[in-house]
Each structure stands twice: as C-alpha cells, then as structure tokens.
Amino acid sequence: MQTNNPIGVFDSGVGGTSILKEIIHALPAENTIYLADIKNAPYGERTSEEILQLAIKNTARLIDYGSKLIVVACNTATTNAIDTLRNTYDIPFIGIEPAIKPAALASRTKSIGILATKGTLSSALFARTSSLYTSKLNVIEVIGRGLVELIEGGELKSDRLFELLASYLKPMIAQNIDHLVLGCSHYPYLIPIIEEILPKNVTIIDSGQAVALQTKRILDKNNLLNQIQVEGEHKLYSNASIEVLTKLTSETIKNKKISYLDF
Incomplete structure (x- = not known):
C-alpha cells in the first residue's frame, strides 16, 4: 500500500462531508475520496441487512479506487456494519457513532x-x-x-x-x-x-473532530501517513445530483483541490 493512496470516506449522501471537512483540516497532506450514496439515502429507515449490503458495496468501490483506510462517515452504517467490514477487509476502518x-x-x-x-x-x-x-x-x-x-x-x-x-x-x-x-x-x-x-x-x-484525530492516529500507527508533504487532492463522487454536494462543500471546504465525479 502506497502512503500517498487516498483516505476513503462514504456516507448515505452529503452528510459525511461534515466529517470529511474535519479530516482535511487535520490531515492537509492526505488525498481523499468521498462517496455520496445519495441514491440510497437515508440509511436510517432501512433494515440492518440493507444497510450492511450498502456498506459492503461502498467499501468495495473505495478499495477499487485504492483507499488505504476507510472512514464510515455514517452513524447508521457504523452501528450496523462496522464489525462485519473489519472482519471482511484487510485495511483499517474508522467508524462514527454518537458521542x-x-x-x-x-x-x-x-x-x-x-x-x-x-x-x-x-x-x-x-x-x-x-x-x-x-x-x-x-x-x-x-x-x-x-x-x-x-x-x-x-x-x-x-x-x-x-x-x-x-x-x-x-x-x-x-x-x-x-x-x-x-x-x-x-x-x-x-x-x-x-x-x-x-x-x-x-x-x-458531534463526532467530527474526534473521528479526524482517530484517523490520524490509525494512519500513524500503521505507517500510512502520506510522506509527500503537499496539499492533498479530493475527489467527491455522487450517484445522483451533485448540486447539494457541491454547494455544501464549496462553503465548508474552501480553497482546496476538489473534483466532482459520478459513480
């Protein structure tokens, strides 16, 4: 695993960008990939099995994109799927649950x-x-x-x-x-x-800053911190309209190298 590989982040829509913002602030040299599973939002009203299958699908995609660590930036997905994800995939996972x-x-x-x-x-x-x-x-x-x-x-x-x-x-x-x-x-x-x-x-x-600090600790522990000390690049993917995603991140993640893509 290359240390300049991205941190993968997923959520059931745009909400996880509140976590992404904190990660970018805490780890400015890291590259990130964000999946906004807008098409299947909200996860909160779905069954546990549906949530688990969506979490697995998002994880597989982020691994295909080369993620070195995955942040499950969704309380519902964390509480219903994080144990299975950790037991299934050989990369570190950071979850988010109510503080x-x-x-x-x-x-x-x-x-x-x-x-x-x-x-x-x-x-x-x-x-x-x-x-x-x-x-x-x-x-x-x-x-x-x-x-x-x-x-x-x-x-x-x-x-x-x-x-x-x-x-x-x-x-x-x-x-x-x-x-x-x-x-x-x-x-x-x-x-x-x-x-x-x-x-x-x-x-x-809320858990944003705590998740960002834990992400930093786990990267350091696994010798995965990016050794290339330049400003990171951030790819934000959406499987539906990117209008709200663009609006939220343009207001909260300013002056960064951001690209918006479909998946």
Missing part, C-alpha cells in the same frame, strides 16, 4: 438528549455504548425523521426544517438536558438552527 461518553461524563443536570436516526438508535452497538455510560442518566432519544431528506434537498434554512427541529428538541428542553448528542453525520449542518432553539447552557456534541 455518548463525553456527554454523559460532562452532564451536570444528569439529563442528555440524543438526536439520531432510527437505524442508529435501534442498533446493538448503540445499545452497548449507551448502557456503559448512561445507567444513572435521564436520556431522551429522539428519531430525527425527515431531517436527512431536507438536508439532502438543500433545505438548510427553511421554515419547515426549523419547525421540525423544534418539535424534536422541545421535549428534550422540557426535561432539562444540558448536552445534545448529534447522532447523524448530516446533523452538524443543522447546528446554527439548533443553537437558535436550544437554551444557551446546552452543549452540542
């Missing part, structure tokens, strides 16, 4: 909210993680139905999105949460609106 631990440890009110997809909240991995850290907490789990579809449709500032988010967050506010865990890689794009709705004392936690 329950830091929220649980930092909570003063002993009440935290988790906004995630149905696929994540119903998974065995989520249940195991939650049971480790939340036994003495009040945990309000809410399925964010419809949010991924609105983000994929480019509705980041619509009244419909605001009202839907408010309906999910108000029950959490009523139970005095002081931390909100975002359990979907799409949701960081909603933080400006979430901040309008939540009280100022509520801390919002």
Whole structure:
C-alpha cells in the first residue's frame, strides 16, 4: 500500500462531508475520496441487512479506487456494519457513532438528549455504548425523521426544517438536558438552527473532530501517513445530483483541490 493512496470516506449522501471537512483540516497532506450514496439515502429507515449490503458495496468501490483506510462517515452504517467490514477487509476502518461518553461524563443536570436516526438508535452497538455510560442518566432519544431528506434537498434554512427541529428538541428542553448528542453525520449542518432553539447552557456534541484525530492516529500507527508533504487532492463522487454536494462543500471546504465525479 502506497502512503500517498487516498483516505476513503462514504456516507448515505452529503452528510459525511461534515466529517470529511474535519479530516482535511487535520490531515492537509492526505488525498481523499468521498462517496455520496445519495441514491440510497437515508440509511436510517432501512433494515440492518440493507444497510450492511450498502456498506459492503461502498467499501468495495473505495478499495477499487485504492483507499488505504476507510472512514464510515455514517452513524447508521457504523452501528450496523462496522464489525462485519473489519472482519471482511484487510485495511483499517474508522467508524462514527454518537458521542455518548463525553456527554454523559460532562452532564451536570444528569439529563442528555440524543438526536439520531432510527437505524442508529435501534442498533446493538448503540445499545452497548449507551448502557456503559448512561445507567444513572435521564436520556431522551429522539428519531430525527425527515431531517436527512431536507438536508439532502438543500433545505438548510427553511421554515419547515426549523419547525421540525423544534418539535424534536422541545421535549428534550422540557426535561432539562444540558448536552445534545448529534447522532447523524448530516446533523452538524443543522447546528446554527439548533443553537437558535436550544437554551444557551446546552452543549452540542458531534463526532467530527474526534473521528479526524482517530484517523490520524490509525494512519500513524500503521505507517500510512502520506510522506509527500503537499496539499492533498479530493475527489467527491455522487450517484445522483451533485448540486447539494457541491454547494455544501464549496462553503465548508474552501480553497482546496476538489473534483466532482459520478459513480
């Protein structure tokens, strides 16, 4: 494996670009390939078997593209498929799951909210993680139905999105949460609106920076860090319209060598 081979990243659409942005920031010399499986989004309402097959399909494609490490930038795919992927393929995988631990440890009110997809909240991995850290907490789990579809449709500032988010967050506010865990890689794009709705004392936690730092650690551990110290190149693939993908990344991943392609 060549050290200048790309880091592969996939998600059920555009949401994983919130993770990609952090990886590019933490590892500016690394090349990346991103697969936006927009055609099959959202994964959160699919069965575990469907999610697993989609994850395998995306992984195989990223390996064909020469990926040296794969980041599963999707909470639902991680919680339903990461164990199988690690047992099947001989390259490192980085997963993303709701950051329950830091929220649980930092909570003063002993009440935290988790906004995630149905696929994540119903998974065995989520249940195991939650049971480790939340036994003495009040945990309000809410399925964010419809949010991924609105983000994929480019509705980041619509009244419909605001009202839907408010309906999910108000029950959490009523139970005095002081931390909100975002359990979907799409949701960081909603933080400006979430901040309008939540009280100022509520801390919002997503996994982007932690995933980027873990990616760096695993590359270093496996002697896979790119030794060519020039700015990395980034190929973003979509199997549907690239309009939203282009818009989001042009605003968040600026002044980088980016190309947009179909797959």
